Amino acid sequence: xxxxxxxxxxxxxxxxxxxxxxxxxxxxxxxxxxxxxxxxxxxxxxxxxxxxxxxxxxxxxxxxxxxxxxxxxxxxxxxxxxxxxxxxxxxxxxxxxxxxxxxxxxxxxxxxxxxxxxxxxxxxxxxxxxxxxxxxxxxxxxxxxxxxxxxxxxxxxxxxxxxxxxxxxxxxxxxxxxxxxxxxxxxxxxxxxxxxxxxxxxxxxxxxxxxxxxxxxxxxxxxxxxxxxxxxxxxxxxxxxxxxxxxxxxxxxxxxxxxxxxxxxxxxxxxxxxxxxxxxxxxxxxxxxxxxxxxxxxxxxxxxxxxxxxxxxxxxxxxxxxxxxxxxxxxxxx
Ligand SMILES: NC(=O)c1ccc[n+]([C@@H]2O[C@H](COP(=O)([O-])OP(=O)(O)OC[C@H]3O[C@@H](n4cnc5c(N)ncnc54)[C@H](OP(=O)(O)O)[C@@H]3O)[C@@H](O)[C@H]2O)c1
Numbered sequence: 001x002x003x004x005x006x007x008x009x010x011x012x013x014x015x016x017x018x019x020x021x022x023x024x025x026x027x028x029x030x031x032x033x034x035x036x037x038x039x040x041x042x043x044x045x046x047x048x049x050x051x052x053x054x055x056x057x058x059x060x061x062x063x064x065x066x067x068x069x070x071x072x073x074x075x076x077x078x079x080x081x082x083x084x085x086x087x088x089x090x091x092x093x094x095x096x097x098x099x100x101x102x103x104x105x106x107x108x109x110x111x112x113x114x115x116x117x118x119x120x121x122x123x124x125x126x127x128x129x130x131x132x133x134x135x136x137x138x139x140x141x142x143x144x145x146x147x148x149x150x151x152x153x154x155x156x157x158x159x160x161x162x163x164x165x166x167x168x169x170x171x172x173x174x175x176x177x178x179x180x181x182x183x184x185x186x187x188x189x190x191x192x193x194x195x196x197x198x199x200x201x202x203x204x205x206x207x208x209x210x211x212x213x214x215x216x217x218x219x220x221x222x223x224x225x226x227x228x229x230x231x232x233x234x235x236x237x238x239x240x241x242x243x244x245x246x247x248x249x250x251x252x253x254x255x256x257x258x259x260x261x262x263x264x265x266x267x268x269x270x271x272x273x274x275x276x277x278x279x280x281x282x283x284x285x286x287x288x289x290x291x292x293x294x295x296x297x298x299x300x301x302x303x304x305x306x307x308x309x310x311x312x313x314x315x316x317x318x319x320x321x322x323x324x325x326x327x328x329x330x331x332x333x334x
Contacts, residue, residue, distance in 0.1 A: 002083035005053040012055025013309065017190050017216030017290045022132075022163065024092060024190075026284060026309055028058035029302070030220060030293040033245060037071035041078065043298065048079045050299035052087065054306045060192075060220075060293045061126075062096040062137055063118045069101055073125035081127060091132070095122045096167060096192075098137025110140030110148035119155050133189060134161035136177075138168040145173070149180040156186060163189035167220075171205035178213050190216035190290065197264065197282055197326055198224040207288045216290040219283050223294065223305075227253070227261065228279035239297070263325040267318060276301075277308035282322065285314055 014023035029051040035044045048059070065072035073095065084091065097118035100108045107114060119134055134155045136148050152164035164186055166177050178188045191210055193202045196219070210217045223229055225248045226241050232253050242248045261275065268278035283292045296302045314322075 002049055004049075004087060008053050008055050010055070011309070012057075012306070014057075015290050017218075018187075018210075019214040020163070020187065020189050020216065022092070022189065022216075024058050024216070024218065024291045025056050026291050027054075027056055027280070027306060028060055028092075028218065028291055028293045029056050030060045030295050031072045031076060032062070032065050033241060033247075033295055034297045035072040035075045036066035037068055037074070038066075039075075041075060044075050045079050045083065046299050047296050047302065048076070049083060050302050051296075052084060052091075054302060056302075056306075057090055058092040058094070058291070058293075060094045060218075061122070062099070062135075063101050063122050064099050070121070070125055073122055077126040077128070093126070093128065093131050094133035094135060094165065095119070095126075095131050096135035096137035096165075097122075098135070098140070098167070110136055110138075110143040110151075112147050112151040112154070115148065115151040116154065119160055123160060130159060131161050133163045133165045135165040135167050135192060136169075139166075139170075139173045139177075145176050146180055149177055149184065149186075153181065153184045153186040163187075165190045165192060167192035168194070171209045174206060174209050174215075175213070178209075178215060188213075188215050190218055192218050192220055192293070194221055195219035195283055195289075195292075196222045196224045197228055197279055197322065200326075207286060211288050217288050218290050219292045221295075222283040222292040223276055223279050225295070227257065228264070229276040230265065230274065232258065233261065233265075241297070260325055264322065267321055267325075271311060271318065273308065273311060274304060276305055277311070280305055280308035281312045282314070284308075284312055285319075 013026045016023050061073050061076060097115050101118060136152060140148060155161040156164055169177055174191055181188045195202050231240055236242045236250045242250050242253060265275045268275045271278055280292060294305055
């Protein structure tokens with residue numbers, strides 16, 4: 001039987017999400033990869049429980065995570081049932097709807113019909129009464145933002161979610177979503193954004209909006225799916241994401257990208273960190289950031305990554321050396 005470590009709250013920092021009452025761990029665990037029906041349940045369980053023992057209280061899911069879609073929620077539901085469920089009040093569980101989930105016109109994008117039906121399905125898969133955060137996974141250009149936000153509002157008011165969030169919205173869409181939610185009397189808890197040394201688009205306006213509106217911000221793929229680690233320095237390992245997933249392709253790991261990774265690795269070494277640790281610290285450096293959501297294919301990666309928190313400070317010369325490496329070479333698109 002699993003018993004959580006008593007010292008699980010001794011070293012993880014928790015940061016307030018915007019002006020809400022919710023604190024999130026500096027590192028959260030995402031279940032996009034390695035928790036599907038195709039993966040070993042024993043490994044998924046080990047990663048989840050190690051995360052909780054390390055003070056990671058927030059687990060991020062979506063309706064479509066797997067493969068097959070939905071199976072990451074089923075896996076997480078199994079781990080809740082066997083081990084973690086007794087700690088439910090210590091957990092923040094998030095899920096989302098917005099990408100293709102089931103056939104026909106009601107299983108994708110941002111209608112009220114899709115979002116609310118999907119939330120019910122997610123709750124059934126995880127065997128939960130409520131999730132803590134329910135996200136609109138992406139903006140829908142063909143559904144009025146009022147309808148999508150009203151669905152989030154209804155999800156919260158019905159008690160099936162405690163907080164509303166958005167993901168992948170640009171600055172203007174974010175401003176509008178926050179405003180509509182506010183008119184409904186429903187604060188937007190958090191925006192989930194793609195942000196890493198290899199993907200800095202949110203610096204061009206979105207962070208300003210979140211700062212002004214005092215809405216939380218959580219970065220996904222801070223390791224650029226594993227590129228910002230030592231994983232690919234000597235080739236593409238058979239058990240790596242680039243070898244196993246359609247979302248990261250070996251063609252993306254060009255000699256120029258590797259050169260960049262090596263250069264960043266040198267700076268990390270001078271800081272006494274691995275590249276993965278420096279990439280996490282770098283993503284957390286902006287005060288707008290409530291936390292980052294990392295993925296892991298084994299518990300040891302989590303252990304290494306959590307140690308990033310021992311050195312979060314950057315000197316100006318480190319930051320400009322990083323900027324220089326990032327600016328001088330090709331973008332890897334991960
Ligand atoms: N809202 C959205 O649209 C959206 C989109 C994407 C992701 N997300 C969320 O963000 C979460 C994290 O995304 P992500 O998995 O792409 O994050 P990530 O942290 O950038 O990448 C995680 C992957 O990097 C590798 N890795 C991790 N630590 C390592 C280490 N210390 N050394 C070597 N390799 C290491 C592992 O890949 P290997 O398999 O190669 O070991 C791991 O699965 C997702 O699970 C999901 O919850 C949200």
